[in-house]
Amino acid sequence: MGDTQRFYDETEAFVASVNQQPGIDFVLIGGDISDFGLTREFRWVHQRLRLLSVPYLTVIGNHDLVGNGRAVYQEVYGPLNYTFRYQGTQFICLDTNGREYGFNHKVPDVAWLQQQLTDTAGTRQTVVVSHVPPQDEDFDPAVVPAYTAALRGCNRLVFHLGAHIHRFTVGQPYQDGVTYLTTYSLQKKRYHILTVWGQRKYRLQTVTYGLDW
Template sequence: MGDTQRFYDETEQFVASVNRQRNIDFVFVAGDISDFGLAREFRWVHERLQQLQVPYLTVVGNHDLVGNGRAIYQTAYGPLNYTFRYGGTKFICLDTNGREYSFGARVPDVPWLQQQLQDTTGSRHTVVISHVPPTDEDFDPALVPSYTAALRGCPRLVFHLSGHVHRFSAGKPFHDGVTYLTTYSLAKHRYHIISLWGQRQFRLETVTYGPDA
């Protein structure tokens, strides 16, 4: 799921819903944990998400970089670009908030991404997760060609997942075989359960939650 900013009641309802699910390995928050990059916003969201019965991980969103948000985020969650392997899948998580850096062809770090995509040791699948998708105007337009080319060149890539747009979408917008997904904000009272198997197969289930669900 993505974009918890200001949606504190919805976050509590989300946690209650996830805790009723079976066989969830972890939760991923696709950025915009905060609205104004304030420490208390990060704290309020964490106080709710720590009630999850499984771990949660994050990528940084554009709102998380406002003011002192970058330093607060890094203190709370660590590097803005990082990877981990779990269950035979390599997850590549990176900062794609180009507008927050006045564009300038620096963010996302495409050479770092290329290096991570090439390192497939011990992995059957690869998943890339960011906040701003490369189809959005807040993604640095100068880096769209090299970014999408890097993804296109990874034979083990299952999909690219983002938040930011507050709605669900699924497609291959660059007509290159790469699947791009975006997920709901918590304001929409929906989230996705994604299962991976085989070579590049995945199943996406949409869950509706809340007091009236």
């Protein structure tokens, strides 16, 4: 799911919906947890998400970098770039908010990404997670070629997950075999359940919840 921002009621309904789903291992939040990078915004969202029956993990969004948001995010959630493995799947989570760094050609950190992609120990498949997808104007355009080339060079990559644009998209915009997905903001009261298995295989289910219209 993506972009909780100020959608606190929707976040509560999201938690209730996820807790009713069988077989969920964990929740990935695609950034923009806050709207203005305020400590209280992170606190208000966490107070709701901590009621999930499974762990949740995050990537940093562009709104999370506003003001002191970067420091708050790191204090609450840890590194801006990190990786973990779960049941043979490697998840690479990284900061792609290039505009917030003045398009300094350093974000995302492609060298770090390439290093993680080449670390194949115990990995059957790989999923990359970020907030801003490379086809968006808030992604540093100078870094797009190297970033997409790094992903294209990983034959274990299942897909690239993003958020930021507040709607669902799926496709291969660079026509290179790499599938990019973006998900809804919680304002849309929709999220996705993704199941991955085998050789780059996945199933996607869209869940609609708590609608009052």
